[in-house]
Amino acid sequence: MTDEVLQKAINRMQKGNQIMVDGFMSLANADGQQNYSEMQSSIEKIEQGLSQYNSGLATKRAIAEGQEPRRVALQWFKSQMNLLPTAPKSEQSNIFGISIFHLGVMTILFLFAFVFIWVYAYKMRRASALLEELKIAPVNEPQVIENENKKEVSENLNTSPTFDKSSELNGALVTSNESTDFTSKKKGVFTGTVHVIGIFNETHDVKTIRLASLAGEPLPFNYEPGQFVTFSLNIPDQPKVIKRSYTIASSPTQRDYFEVTIKREEQGLVSRFMHDNVCIGDALEIKAPNGKFYFNGNNEENIVLVSGGVGITPMMSAVRYLTSTCWKGNIYFLFCARTSNDFIFERELRYLQSRHKNLHVLVSMTRVEGTAWMGPQGRFTSQLVNDFVPELSEKTAHICGPPPMMDAMKNMLIELGMMPQRVKIEGFGGSSPVKKENKPQSPIMGNIDKNTSIKAEAINNGFEVSFTQSNKHAKAAEGESILDVAENLDVDIDSSCRAGSCGLCKVKLLEGQVEMDVDDGLEEDDKENGYVLACQSIPKTPVKVEV
Incomplete structure (x- = not known):
């Protein structure tokens, strides 16, 4: 029996050897011809011969060592099927039958659970203490506060003031209590230092500068949409501090920062300084808020906002405020610029219009040659405005922009039936106006x-x-x-x-x-x-x- 198995093993080794020789010869010929498929077949033939030779060798060796043929065959089969046992691992030390690794993981989880429970209990005790303080805190009577010759009544309510933490463009969710007067919590004018936390390019010559409190706290003042801030600037080569005012373009509901949007004028000392010299991290002296030109939605059911060029800034403050507080009235927003490249806040306006059905936007460009602008062209006409704003005579309008544009729009709206006292304008400029000889003088x-x-x-x-x-x-x-x-x-x-x-x-x-x-x-x-x-x-x- 052993001799017969030995002979078969020798024959298998010889056959395997012959197959490998043939495979190598075939591989050499295929390599010379660069026949890749034949080369792959030759390699498979060599592997087949090597397998046969290896099985015969294992059998011959086992017989020579005196092993039982059946055991030799079983050992070879297991090796081919990868069923041989792996080398035994050294025994790891353990405690109570648990490995050190698992014991460490369990300890960490236990400590985490303990800390979590302790923090939860601490917060609950803190919340309970705050509730007790609220229960015993006295309710203050309404206070009459004098501010810019205008008396306002503010009450300390038991409801917490709410406001959005980011702009409408970033998709912020704005909640509100019964009163949506975000500007009645903090009265008076703030004079102090703020720092620049962001600078954004709106167009080729317009930038928005974002400013916040130095300590990262909420703004130390409240303002109405459309009011302005006055900067006191130390500009190089200037003998004294230069003061300049810019409209706050952000919404009063934004309590962490405010923004000003500034157009760079080649002859403008301050605008060039703000564009070219002011950087993120700079500290600037301000006085805010100021101005009587604002609209917060009170006492009006609809509003018409007309602007030209950078005069859009107070209108954007109003639009951002009215949309963030979900004002129910209709907002008719009319804006005129020279070209589509001068369209400030274009993307934000389109976003707000798509989100708020009561925001109606009409934009016209005065120079459209060489641009892709497909909307209204030229300055606003009486027919265009009258068709866009229904029942115009019953509404109130706010206008801001270059003086000729404001004069023309004011006269147009009055001719269309709007009461003169319902047309509000915001003038801006850098020099004192020149008195016209034919203009009636005031008393x-x-x-x-x-x-x-x-x-x-x-x-x-x-x-x-x-x-x-x-x-x-x-x-x-x-x-x-x-x-x-x-x-x-x-x-x-x-x-x-x-x-x-x-x-x-x-x-x-x-x-x-x-x-x-x-x-x-x-x-x-x-x-x-x-x-x-x-x-x-x-x-x-x-x-x-x-x-």
Whole structure:
């Protein structure tokens, strides 16, 4: 039996050897001909011969070592089927039958569960303590707060104020309690430092600068949509601090930061500085908020917002606020720009319009040659506006943009039936307006002794302007305003539009008379109490101003 198995093993080895020889020869021929399929077949033939040779060799060796043929055959079969047992692993140390690894994992899980339970219990105790404090806290009576000659009533409610933590464009969910007056929690004007946390390019010459509190806390002031902030800037090569005001473009519901959107003007000292020098991380001195040109949805069922160029910023603040608070009225947004490249906030407006069915947007471009603009072209016409805004005469409009555009739109809306007092405009610019000769002059403001005589030589030499608090005085040249004299003397009077609209340069006239072309920035109470607009006030007698 053993001899027969041995002979078969030898024959198998010889046969396997022959197969390998044939395979190698075939492989050499295929390699010379670069016949890859034949080369693959030759390799398989060599492997087949090697397998046969290996099985015969294993059998011959087992017989020579005196092993039983059946055991040899079984061992060979297991090796071919990969059924041979692996090498025994060394025994690992364990505790109570559990390996050290598993014991470590269990310990970590136990510690995690303990910490989680402890934190939960701590938070529950803290919440319980806060609830107890709320229960015993006294409810304050309503307080009447005086702010910019306007009395407002604020109540401390037991409901927490809510506001969105990001802009509508980022898909923020805005919740609200019964009162949606986000600007009634914190009154007064803030003067201090904020820092730049972001700068975004809106168009080729317009940037948005995002500012926040230095400590990363909520803004230290509240504002209405459309109000502005005044920056006090130390600009290189300038002998004194330069002040400039920009409209806040963000929504008052955003409490972590505010944004200003600024167009770079080649001749604009401050706009060039803000574009070219201001960087993320810079600290800037501000005074905010200011301005009477705003719309928060109160006392109106619909609103018409008209803007041109960078005058879109106060309108965007209003749109962002009204949409984030889900104002129910219809918003008719009309915007005009030169080209589609000057369309500020285009993507955001399209997004808001798609999300809020009460937002209606009409955009027109005055220069469309060479662009892909397919919408309305040219300046707004009476027919276009009348078709876009239904029942126009019953609505209120806010307009902001270049002065010629505002004048044209104001006249157009009045001609279409809108009441003049329902048309609000926001002027902006960098210099005092030039008085038109054919324009009716406004009444002379101020009190003067009836026996005072105005001599011709006094007119030629200018009138004395005295600033009582600063203890400075100088003569005003012909046509020079009180604000011009103040700036020459380094007397600090806040100013922004220099067109008589914003009311920021309001000062109290103690003595003398002035003449103002525009007094839109004054309330009736202001006029009765002797306030004038420094940017518009041309002295007609020697005057004293409380500054």
